[in-house]
Amino acid sequence: MKHCLAALLLAAPTPLFAQAAELPPPVAVDPRVVALRDAALDDDYAWEITEGLTTEIGQRLAGSPAEARARAWAVAKLFALGFSNVRIESFPVQTGTRGTESAEVVAPFPQALVVNALGGSGLTGPEGVTGEIVAFDSVDALRLAPDSAVRGKIVFVDHHMPANQDGSGYGQFGAPRRQGPTIASKKGAIAIVIRSIGTDHNRTPHTGVMTFSDGAKPIPAGALSIPDAEQLVRILKRGKPVTMRLRLEGTHKMGTSGNVIAEVPGRDLSLPPILVGGHLDSWDLGTGAIDDAAGVAIATAAAKRIMDAGRPLRTIRIVWFGSEEIGLFGGEDYRAKYGKQPHHAMLESDFGADKIYKVDSKLGATRRDEARMIGAALAPLGIVTGSFEEADGSDIGPMLEDGQPGVGLSQDGTRYFDLHHTSNDTLDKIDAAQLRQNVAAWTATLAILSGGIEPEAKPSPPKRR
Amino acid sequence: MKHCLAALLLAAPTPLFAQAAELPPPVAVDPRVVALRDAALDDDYAWEITEGLTTEIGQRLAGSPAEARARAWAVAKLFALGFSNVRIESFPVQTGTRGTESAEVVAPFPQALVVNALGGSGLTGPEGVTGEIVAFDSVDALRLAPDSAVRGKIVFVDHHMPANQDGSGYGQFGAPRRQGPTIASKKGAIAIVIRSIGTDHNRTPHTGVMTFSDGAKPIPAGALSIPDAEQLVRILKRGKPVTMRLRLEGTHKMGTSGNVIAEVPGRDLSLPPILVGGHLDSWDLGTGAIDDAAGVAIATAAAKRIMDAGRPLRTIRIVWFGSEEIGLFGGEDYRAKYGKQPHHAMLESDFGADKIYKVDSKLGATRRDEARMIGAALAPLGIVTGSFEEADGSDIGPMLEDGQPGVGLSQDGTRYFDLHHTSNDTLDKIDAAQLRQNVAAWTATLAILSGGIEPEAKPSPPKRR
Numbered sequence: 001m002k003h004c005l006a007a008l009l010l011a012a013p014t015p016l017f018a019q020a021a022e023l024p025p026p027v028a029v030d031p032r033v034v035a036l037r038d039a040a041l042d043d044d045y046a047w048e049i050t051e052g053l054t055t056e057i058g059q060r061l062a063g064s065p066a067e068a069r070a071r072a073w074a075v076a077k078l079f080a081l082g083f084s085n086v087r088i089e090s091f092p093v094q095t096g097t098r099g100t101e102s103a104e105v106v107a108p109f110p111q112a113l114v115v116n117a118l119g120g121s122g123l124t125g126p127e128g129v130t131g132e133i134v135a136f137d138s139v140d141a142l143r144l145a146p147d148s149a150v151r152g153k154i155v156f157v158d159h160h161m162p163a164n165q166d167g168s169g170y171g172q173f174g175a176p177r178r179q180g181p182t183i184a185s186k187k188g189a190i191a192i193v194i195r196s197i198g199t200d201h202n203r204t205p206h207t208g209v210m211t212f213s214d215g216a217k218p219i220p221a222g223a224l225s226i227p228d229a230e231q232l233v234r235i236l237k238r239g240k241p242v243t244m245r246l247r248l249e250g251t252h253k254m255g256t257s258g259n260v261i262a263e264v265p266g267r268d269l270s271l272p273p274i275l276v277g278g279h280l281d282s283w284d285l286g287t288g289a290i291d292d293a294a295g296v297a298i299a300t301a302a303a304k305r306i307m308d309a310g311r312p313l314r315t316i317r318i319v320w321f322g323s324e325e326i327g328l329f330g331g332e333d334y335r336a337k338y339g340k341q342p343h344h345a346m347l348e349s350d351f352g353a354d355k356i357y358k359v360d361s362k363l364g365a366t367r368r369d370e371a372r373m374i375g376a377a378l379a380p381l382g383i384v385t386g387s388f389e390e391a392d393g394s395d396i397g398p399m400l401e402d403g404q405p406g407v408g409l410s411q412d413g414t415r416y417f418d419l420h421h422t423s424n425d426t427l428d429k430i431d432a433a434q435l436r437q438n439v440a441a442w443t444a445t446l447a448i449l450s451g452g453i454e455p456e457a458k459p460s461p462p463k464r465r
Numbered sequence: 466m467k468h469c470l471a472a473l474l475l476a477a478p479t480p481l482f483a484q485a486a487e488l489p490p491p492v493a494v495d496p497r498v499v500a501l502r503d504a505a506l507d508d509d510y511a512w513e514i515t516e517g518l519t520t521e522i523g524q525r526l527a528g529s530p531a532e533a534r535a536r537a538w539a540v541a542k543l544f545a546l547g548f549s550n551v552r553i554e555s556f557p558v559q560t561g562t563r564g565t566e567s568a569e570v571v572a573p574f575p576q577a578l579v580v581n582a583l584g585g586s587g588l589t590g591p592e593g594v595t596g597e598i599v600a601f602d603s604v605d606a607l608r609l610a611p612d613s614a615v616r617g618k619i620v621f622v623d624h625h626m627p628a629n630q631d632g633s634g635y636g637q638f639g640a641p642r643r644q645g646p647t648i649a650s651k652k653g654a655i656a657i658v659i660r661s662i663g664t665d666h667n668r669t670p671h672t673g674v675m676t677f678s679d680g681a682k683p684i685p686a687g688a689l690s691i692p693d694a695e696q697l698v699r700i701l702k703r704g705k706p707v708t709m710r711l712r713l714e715g716t717h718k719m720g721t722s723g724n725v726i727a728e729v730p731g732r733d734l735s736l737p738p739i740l741v742g743g744h745l746d747s748w749d750l751g752t753g754a755i756d757d758a759a760g761v762a763i764a765t766a767a768a769k770r771i772m773d774a775g776r777p778l779r780t781i782r783i784v785w786f787g788s789e790e791i792g793l794f795g796g797e798d799y800r801a802k803y804g805k806q807p808h809h810a811m812l813e814s815d816f817g818a819d820k821i822y823k824v825d826s827k828l829g830a831t832r833r834d835e836a837r838m839i840g841a842a843l844a845p846l847g848i849v850t851g852s853f854e855e856a857d858g859s860d861i862g863p864m865l866e867d868g869q870p871g872v873g874l875s876q877d878g879t880r881y882f883d884l885h886h887t888s889n890d891t892l893d894k895i896d897a898a899q900l901r902q903n904v905a906a907w908t909a910t911l912a913i914l915s916g917g918i919e920p921e922a923k924p925s926p927p928k929r930r
Contacts, residue, residue, distance in 0.1 A: 058576030
């Protein structure tokens with residue numbers, strides 16, 4: 001074995017040499033950026049926003065009265081923090097309310113399972129729908145099944161999503177939720193239940209949006225909690241026909257949503273602004289602490305810290321998007337109004353509040369120094385520099401696709417899908433120290449993107465009478 | 466610092482010397498006990514029972530049809546395993562069914578909180594009860610409050626239970642559930658909600674039994690999940706009056722419960738039997754995997770392993786108690802019928818399925834060698850020998866108080882109260898390796914208590930025709 005190892009050591013350049021040969025020119029980070037970054041490790045703004053929004057509003061489903069209260073709360077908060085041009089830009093959306101929801105194994109082993117409807121599910125009456133379960137281990141297995149195996153039955157789709165740091169399980173293993181209902185409906189299923197798209201073992205189902213496409217007739221579509229999905233698999237393994245009664249009551253109706261926007265005006269208003277944001281709406285089961293009170297809080301806290309330091313060269317525009325969860329409608333509204341205007345960069349925080357571990361950017365070849373400067377400023381926070389050709393975000397995603405420049409500050413998603421879209425998305429899941437690391441990374445990034453901050457002569461405090 | 470340390474070392478006898486001076490005579494463990502113990506580390510019986518009961522029955526509330534199905538399941542299983550004298554001993558209990566349950570903050574920040582009724586709660590109609598919240602940090606604070614501060618209001622009682630290995634938080638910090646409702650009722654409260662008696666941060670309330678005593682009128686009594694209790698505390702901290710609407714619907718009625726009993730007959734039927742058990746009933750929210758499918762499974766697997774090895778000197782009597790959760794009624798029924806008869810020892814497993822870390826016993830001064838032998842046999846499993854004057858158990862507790870001898874195999878309870886009495890008490894929480902360590906400890910203990918196992922000439926298998 002020693003012989004083989006020696007051969008390997010001789011054959012391959014050592015990583016140390018490889019890195020040394022490729023090291024780009026050194027980057028000196030402006031001490032003012034360093035100071036702003038390190039001061040942000042004591043930030044309280046982000047906690048105050050996260051705590052306030054989740055406590056005083058709680059859940060804020062897109063288009064609901066709660067989301068409207070959240071917009072009013074946001075306007076008051078952004079105004080109190082001293083931002084300029086605070087406003088709401090409204091748009092209509094389809095919304096609804098959740099009713100009684102239950103999933104009951106009728107035979108062979110009578111028992112209740114925990115279920116929640118997916119967003120966009122068909123509804124049942126109080127009688128529910130009752131049928132035999134036909135189970136599939138993946139959406140592909142469902143697609144390959146003959147219609148005759150599915151017709152008149154309740155489809156169950158399982159999956160095997162891992163808890164990856166980069167959240168990469170969600171794309172592939174989210175198919176049961178995104179595509180499952182349409183496929184099941186087109187094959188004649190009377191309903192569908194899926195294993196929740198998540199990585200925990202709590203009796204807290206993960207809801208989330210799906211739409212019936214290709215002319216598929218809406219059918220009731222529910223997510224079992226992961227322990228319940230595993231229970232159903234065990235019951236099915238006994239080899240007897242399994243009958244389920246599924247009740248997903250509720251209402252669908254039109255409502256109003258909107259984006260809340262505020263600004264830190266730049267010294268040169270003719271320059272393209274920097275867009276920073278997150279989304280204000282949440283699912284209705286939790287209080288939307290990680291999804292996405294923390295996101296709007298991080299973006300806003302960083303902008304506030306820049307504003308407190310003086311006046312940036314470029315305008316920073318804060319957007320708390322509405323109706324992200326049900327179809328990125330806030331992003332679409334912003335894009336329709338402002339998407340064609342140049343932006344210096346777009347950044348969105350929408351992946352919880354755990355530490356940022358990687359920064360990607362897509363600022364273009366001519367701005368590589370700016371991108372490298374951001375990487376150098378974030379390295380002391382334990383953040384690795386990733387790609388210079390990528391950035392992402394939910395609401396801003398389509399605009400990044402359009403060619404807008406962006407920076408992506410990737411949060412550690414290892415436990416994100418334990419909580420995502422469940423009732424467990426509550427304030428107690430936020431780690432204050434990691435939240436502050438986010439604010440520090442965002443503040444440093446904004447300080448660089450802003451083009452430099454000039455201290456302002458503050459107006460004197462009013463004299464005592 | 467070195468000087469101080471040296472002084473300390475000189476001042477105190479080292480633990481090594483202290484132990485050496487007190488070491489009792491050495492104990493040689495019978496190699497047959499060692500062999501049975503170590504073989505049990507590959508046990509499958511306990512998993513099969515735990516998996517089967519939780520999958521094929523699920524929840525089994527005392528007095529419910531599900532508990533009756535569980536008794537039938539238990540009889541079939543115990544018979545199939547080859548035990549003798551398998552029987553059900555029935556008794557009547559008060560039972561009920563859970564209806565719609567909700568807790569809604571009406572003002573100042575409208576939002577839904579997650580609540581479940583406690584066992585024995587008063588019920589509301591669909592309109593619920595609405596009132597102002599009056600909050601207390603402990604039952605003592607509630608007791609000290611003037612009636613006028615409580616009358617006509619909904620009481621909220623908080624607590625600060627830690628997650629201790631020995632579960633010791635449950636006694637002191639369980640007072641809000643056990644005593645809170647009676648005290649609140651007698652002071653004129655219209656309802657009570659408590660912070661769930663638990664140590665997790667999931668939106669899964671902990672139910673549990675309580676009774677209205679001292680002539681207190683039943684009032685609705687609910688447990689908020691811990692994140693919801695913390696949310697209510699944050700809302701209250703804003704200093705505005707908080708109004709809640711509480712809906713706890715359901716039914717109360719009489720039902721049948723019962724103990725399931727089976728035996729491994731001893732070689733000498735005139736000797737007192739060894740009672741081993743756990744409880745068959747569970748709360749209605751989870752599938753009762755840790756509470757207490759695992760308990761009956763561990764006790765039964767150990768008895769089965771002894772039976773497979775031959776015939777013990779003393780009879781081993783297995784009891785799967787009914788209606789433990791709602792008031793130890795199975796233990797009471799057994800005690801009324803058999804409690805005055807001498808038993809060689811009583812053992813109950815009712816604290817989950819995590820590893821056993823300590824063995825206590827109360828076998829009497831004349832049986833110290835037997836107690837020390839048990840300690841020596843369990844030490845290689847990482848189990849410390851505790852007291853020779855103590856043993857406990859839920860159903861067997863009153864009989865131990867009466868003077869019956871017992872052995873207590875204490876499980877690690879660090880995460881027990883994350884799950885206890887919640888919907889999260891499901892099979893996925895059982896660690897198969899730790900479950901097997903339990904079976905190994907029980908098997909070794911039973912092998913010693915049984916007085917020796919003689920291999921039997923097994924009846925020949927029937928000849929093929």
